[in-house]
Amino acid sequence: MMMLQGSKSGSEMEVTWEDQQNINTFSRLNNRFHDLDDEIKSAKEKCENLDDAGNELILADEEMVRFQIGEVFAHVPRDDVETKIEEMKEATCKSLEKLEEEKKSIVTQMAALKKVLYAKFKDSINLEED
Structure with missing residues (x-):
């Protein structure tokens, strides 16, 4: 089992398997949160x-x-390009909505884990970003 050093009292605090799972989950969520920001x-x-x-x-x-397809430009009827741009925009906006929903869910999950971990470890753990 892992032990955390208490910051003020100098006492050691036992980290259970469940605590470690919560810490690991928080870490994975935090990494995904940052990936989502970029996406x-x-x-x-x-x-x-x-x-x-x-x-x-x-x-x-x-x-x-001229419409770029991969690394090549092709001459395409304007109406077709307008349609393609609208389709691409719609798909991108839907993707953006899903990413923002996932980010919101992750923030909620991280807040719940922070509450649990800070309740047990108090000053012995730091889950905040600098």
């Missing part, structure tokens, strides 16, 4: 870029526009 940021940027592309397309006079 959300990326999805927001993608939504903004798709908005910008849609706005630029509105201003274009051409019936055929």
Whole structure:
């Protein structure tokens, strides 16, 4: 079993298997929280870029526009590109909503674990980010 050193009293505190599982779960959730922040940021940027592309397309006079597919540009009818941009934007927005819901769930789970762990370990554990 792992022991935590009490900060004020100098006494040792026993860490049970369940405590260790809670600490590990908190750590995994914290890592996922940070990954989600990055994914959300990326999805927001993608939504903004798709908005910008849609706005630029509105201003274009051409019936055929260059559309990037992978690393290649192809000449595609403007209506098809408008449809594709809307589909991409819709998919990205749905993905963003799911990511934000997952983040909200993780925040709730982390708060519950903090409550349990701080109740037992008080000052002997630090779950806050610097």
